[in-house]
Amino acid sequence: MTERELPPLNALRAFEAVARRQSVSAAAAELHVTHGAISRQLRLLEEALGRPLFTRQGRGLQLSAAGTQLHEGTSAAFGQLRDSWAGLRRGSSAPFVLGCSGSLLARWVIPRLDRLARDLPELQLHLSAQEDPLTPALGELDGALLLAAPPWPANWQVTELAPERIGPVLSPRYAGWARLAGQPARALLDEAVLHTASRPQAWRDWASAAGLPGPPAASGQGFPHLYYLLEAALAGLGVAIAPAPLVADDLAAGRLLAPWGFQPTPARWILATPQRGRDPRASALAAWLQRELAADEKSAPLTDSA
Amino acid sequence: MTERELPPLNALRAFEAVARRQSVSAAAAELHVTHGAISRQLRLLEEALGRPLFTRQGRGLQLSAAGTQLHEGTSAAFGQLRDSWAGLRRGSSAPFVLGCSGSLLARWVIPRLDRLARDLPELQLHLSAQEDPLTPALGELDGALLLAAPPWPANWQVTELAPERIGPVLSPRYAGWARLAGQPARALLDEAVLHTASRPQAWRDWASAAGLPGPPAASGQGFPHLYYLLEAALAGLGVAIAPAPLVADDLAAGRLLAPWGFQPTPARWILATPQRGRDPRASALAAWLQRELAADEKSAPLTDSA
DNA sequence: AGCCATACGTCAGGAAAACGCAAACATGAC
DNA sequence: GTCATGTTTGCGTTTTCCTGACGTATGGCT
Numbered sequence: 001m002t003e004r005e006l007p008p009l010n011a012l013r014a015f016e017a018v019a020r021r022q023s024v025s026a027a028a029a030e031l032h033v034t035h036g037a038i039s040r041q042l043r044l045l046e047e048a049l050g051r052p053l054f055t056r057q058g059r060g061l062q063l064s065a066a067g068t069q070l071h072e073g074t075s076a077a078f079g080q081l082r083d084s085w086a087g088l089r090r091g092s093s094a095p096f097v098l099g100c101s102g103s104l105l106a107r108w109v110i111p112r113l114d115r116l117a118r119d120l121p122e123l124q125l126h127l128s129a130q131e132d133p134l135t136p137a138l139g140e141l142d143g144a145l146l147l148a149a150p151p152w153p154a155n156w157q158v159t160e161l162a163p164e165r166i167g168p169v170l171s172p173r174y175a176g177w178a179r180l181a182g183q184p185a186r187a188l189l190d191e192a193v194l195h196t197a198s199r200p201q202a203w204r205d206w207a208s209a210a211g212l213p214g215p216p217a218a219s220g221q222g223f224p225h226l227y228y229l230l231e232a233a234l235a236g237l238g239v240a241i242a243p244a245p246l247v248a249d250d251l252a253a254g255r256l257l258a259p260w261g262f263q264p265t266p267a268r269w270i271l272a273t274p275q276r277g278r279d280p281r282a283s284a285l286a287a288w289l290q291r292e293l294a295a296d297e298k299s300a301p302l303t304d305s306a
Numbered sequence: 307m308t309e310r311e312l313p314p315l316n317a318l319r320a321f322e323a324v325a326r327r328q329s330v331s332a333a334a335a336e337l338h339v340t341h342g343a344i345s346r347q348l349r350l351l352e353e354a355l356g357r358p359l360f361t362r363q364g365r366g367l368q369l370s371a372a373g374t375q376l377h378e379g380t381s382a383a384f385g386q387l388r389d390s391w392a393g394l395r396r397g398s399s400a401p402f403v404l405g406c407s408g409s410l411l412a413r414w415v416i417p418r419l420d421r422l423a424r425d426l427p428e429l430q431l432h433l434s435a436q437e438d439p440l441t442p443a444l445g446e447l448d449g450a451l452l453l454a455a456p457p458w459p460a461n462w463q464v465t466e467l468a469p470e471r472i473g474p475v476l477s478p479r480y481a482g483w484a485r486l487a488g489q490p491a492r493a494l495l496d497e498a499v500l501h502t503a504s505r506p507q508a509w510r511d512w513a514s515a516a517g518l519p520g521p522p523a524a525s526g527q528g529f530p531h532l533y534y535l536l537e538a539a540l541a542g543l544g545v546a547i548a549p550a551p552l553v554a555d556d557l558a559a560g561r562l563l564a565p566w567g568f569q570p571t572p573a574r575w576i577l578a579t580p581q582r583g584r585d586p587r588a589s590a591l592a593a594w595l596q597r598e599l600a601a602d603e604k605s606a607p608l609t610d611s612a
Numbered sequence: 613a614g615c616c617a618t619a620c621g622t623c624a625g626g627a628a629a630a631c632g633c634a635a636a637c638a639t640g641a642c
Numbered sequence: 643g644t645c646a647t648g649t650t651t652g653c654g655t656t657t658t659c660c661t662g663a664c665g666t667a668t669g670g671c672t
Contacts, residue, residue, distance in 0.1 A: 006384070007391045009315035010630080024649060037631055039650055044629095049395060058638035059648045065586075066394060072583030073390025077383040078312070084379025085313045088372060089355060154460070154581075275460075277378030280371075316659080330620060343660050345621055364667040365619045 007048060014041035015053060016078050019063055019071040076155060084276035087142070095124035096281045099144040102129045103198075103226035107246045109145070112292060119288055123281060138274055143282050145289065147243065149267040157278075159286040161269040162293040165244045166206050167262035168193070171255065173236035180239075185260040186212055192220035194238045196229045202241045209263035245269075245296035252299060269293055313354060320347035321359060322384050325369055325377035382461060390582035393448070401430035402587045405450040408435045409504075409532035413552045415451070418598060425594055429587055444580055449588050451595065453549065455573040463584075465592040467575040468599040471550045472512050473568035474499070477561065479542035486545075491516055491566040498526035500544045502535045508547045515569035551575075551602035558605060575599055 017027035018038060028035040046053050053067035063071060100109060105127060116125070128141065138144050138156070152158050168188055170177060180187055193216045195203060203215040220238050223229040230247065233240035234255055243262075250256040271286045273279065323333035324344060334341040352359050359373035369377060406415060411433060422431070434447065444450050444462070458464050474494055476483060486493055499522045501509060509521040526544050529535040536553065539546035540561055549568075556562040577592045579585065 005391075006319060006388055009319060012387070012391075013312060013315060025647090033630085034632055035649070036633080036651080040630080043650090051397075056638095056649075059640080061649075069583030069585070070390060070394055073393070073581070074387055074583075076581070077386040077390070080383040080386075081315075081318070081380055082312055084376060084383070085311075085318075087379070088376055150456075154463075157460075275379070275382070277375030277380075279375070331618090339659090340661060341620070342622075342662080346659080349621085362620075362667095365669075367620075 008041075008044060011041040011045040011048070012074060013078065014038050015045050015067075016071065016074050018042060018054075018061075019067060020075060022062075024061070079155065080275050083274040087274065087276045087279065092279075092281060095126040096279075096285065097126045097128055097140060097142045098285070099128045099130045099138060099141040100146070101131075101198075101226075103230075104145060104147070104246070105129050106227050107230060111249060115292070116288065120284055123284065125285075138272060141274075142279065143271055143273045143285065146270050146272055147267050148270060149265070152270070152272065155275055156272040157275045159271045159273070159282075161271060161286065161290045162245075162297060164265045164267040164269060165262035165297065166202060166241055166265055167244065167258050168206070168239050168241050168260055169230075169233055169247050169251075169256045169258045170239045171234055171236040172257055174233075174238060175236070176238070177257075181259070185210055188239065188260070189214065189216050190218070191216055191239055192218040194220050194223065194229055194232055194240045196223050196226050198225050205265050206241055206263050209265060210260075245293050248296035248299050314347075314350060317347040317351040317354070318380060319384065320344050321351050321373075322377065322380050324348060324360075324367075325373060326381060328368075330367070385461065386581050389580040393580065393582045393585065398585070398587060401432040402585075402591065403432045403434055403446065403448045404591070405434045405436045405444060405447040406452070407437075407504075407532075409536075410451060410453070410552070411435050412533050413536060417555060421598070422594065426590055429590065431591075444578060447580075448585065449577055449579045449591065452576050452578055453573050454576060455571070458576070458578065461581055462578040463581045465577045465579070465588075467577060467592065467596045468551075468603060470571045470573040470575060471568035471603065472508060472547055472571055473550065473564050474512070474545050474547050474566055475536075475539055475553050475557075475562045475564045476545045477540055477542040478563055480539075480544060481542070482544070483563075487565070492518055494545065494566070495520065495522050496524070497522055497545055498524040500526050500529065500535055500538055500546045502529050502532050504531050511571050512547055512569050515571060516566075551599050554602035554605050 014027060014031065014037075017030050018024055021027050021030065024038050024042070025035045028038045031038070042053065049066070049070075051066055052064055053070060054061040055064050098109075109127065113125075116123070130144065147164055168185075170180075176191065180191070189207075189212060193203060207213075207215045221232065223232060226242065226246070229240045230242055230250075232238065233242075234250065244258075247256050247258070251258055269289070271282065271289060273282045320333065320337065320343075323336050324330055327333050327336065330344050330348070331341045334344045337344070348359065355372070355376075357372055358370050359376060360367040361370050404415075415433065419431075422429070436450065453470055474491075476486075482497065486497070495513075495518060499509060513519075513521045527538065529538060532548065532552070535546045536548055536556075538544065539548075540556065550564075553562050553564070557564055575595070577588065577595060579588045
């Protein structure tokens with residue numbers, strides 16, 4: 001039997017707060033006790049360990065080597081305890097807060113909300129639009145729907161939903177379509193394609209996956225977000241590049257074309273949840289998202305042989 | 307500021323023990339207190355949460371849904387706290403315990419120990435041979451050297467050292483060498499190659515990476531471990547398959563040949579450490595292993611174009 | 613059915629831990 | 643030197659936690 005002992009937990013919590021805030025007083029305020037109490041706990045922990053965790057220099061303190069190591073090892077654990085407890089206290093009766101980038105929200109999630117409400121009627125969902133730099137802290141979130149490539153942060157619990165596939169799309173009303181129709185994918189290399197600031201590598205990724213020598217040389221108009229990019233493509237302004245599910249509806253309706261198919265990228269559609277015990281609502285949502293994405297991928301044209 | 311609260315920690319520790327052991331009395335024994343104390347803590351925690359964590363049925367208890375979720379969310383965190391504390395208490399003065407499979411130990415680590423001692427003289431290293439099913443619990447270990455493909459367990463902190471490359475090797479004394487010399491790799495498909503029980507997929511992986519239609523059809527002699535497999539190859543008994551670094555010395559000395567080069571696999575050479583604060587000894591060891599592996603890979607012939 | 617062994621719950625009193633308060637101490641700024 | 647800031651220390655008090663003994667519920671055994 002593993003007879004491993006835990007350190008004095010309250011002292012450890014005090015240490016974690018002090019190490020994080022770099023101050024006894026600040027930690028004391030956070031824990032609603034006096035600084036004297038904290039100081040005492042620190043001493044206790046250092047005695048239990050047998051060597052100092054901080055180097056004192058009169059009025060300030062700084063983590064020692066041992067202290068740094070302990071802080072690195074414990075802060076994540078405490079975070080997980082906090083998350084887990086908070087998630088449980090909030091309870092499954094509270095709405096499930098799902099974070100997701102604005103573009104995904106507008107172009108994919110919202111059009112499918114009615115289906116979601118029908119398939120998972122008991123799920124109370126609150127949506128929260130995150131900034132596009134897709135590294136949310138997921139602090140207040142119960143989950144986040146993301147497009148991201150591994151490796152993912154260790155403090156996420158990740159459910160892979162589907163591989164990402166991206167491809168060039170354009171409106172049949174686009175003036176250049178007459179010129180491009182019937183051409184192979186490499187014809188795009190000479191096209192002034194549309195691109196987005198939130199994902200500058202998209203064309204390069206697509207080109208390398210498609211086996212083309214490089215991304216389109218001339219860069220056409222740029223847009224701040226994928227959402228605007230797709231609106232521009234729908235308006236016939238040029239050739240955009242987008243993940244298949246985001247344009248599945250437009251392809252089905254004929255508003256957009258994807259003559260060169262879609263190419264897989266290293267990224268994945270994922271549902272990231274905090275590392276608490278598996279929330280049954282998250283599991284249900286993940287399963288639904290997976291089904292929904294699979295359907296969209298199926299409806300999108302398969303990868304075109306370049 | 308995130309004003310998130312932690313649950314009563316001592317009560318949570320009691321809960322974790324009870325949930326793990328499925329018994330109040332067993333948990334009480336583990337924590338060196340009476341069952342009454344545990345029972346009280348459980349009640350306290352349930353009151354703080356506002357709903358029961360266990361379903362009582364007279365003389366036994368079982369986790370409720372909420373209890374299961376809390377246990378999933380907290381057990382890992384407590385494990386990390388235990389690990390972190392234990393690692394720090396043991397101290398950097400204690401020897402670094404490195405686990406690794408017997409084959410790796412015998413054929414790669416041990417021959418390089420003298421160089422390791424010269425390059426990292428202050429590192430006290432204890433070696434521990436693990437069973438070949440490469441999923442050690444790394445409970446008592448400070449680290450483990452492994453060949454494994456992602457995804458890795460979430461409770462490991464993984465440092466990738468090098469991609470794995472495997473390839474067919476044989477002794478120049480092997481009777482079939484005359485027949486094979488100069489032939490392309492696909493000639494091996496008709497060869498009765500040697501294989502190992504600890505890695506039955508090796509030939510298949512190699513064949514698919516090399517773009518061959520399938521693994522060698524006829525299976526020659528099998529061996530329980532890679533170590534014996536390589537001894538057999540050295541003895542001229544046939545064609546074995548092995549990771550490049552494990553045969554680097556033999557290739558350099560001419561005891562083995564690798565006429566068809568080595569192919570990358572999804573696996574990696576990794577140093578897995580428990581999720582405590584980064585141990586400086588582990589960092590130093592990882593850096594050294596990385597250098598050493600890079601040198602071995604360089605000395606091995608590059609991937610042969612099949 | 614009656615009895616015993618097992619396992620959890622509860623309560624009172626006492627031990628131990630943690631706390632608040634206030635004074636002491638250390639350092640850097642002025 | 644004096645003040646402002648921030649940590650440590652000593653002591654009396656409050657809070658928490660534990661022990662130990664007893665009560666209750668269940669299942670196996672005769």
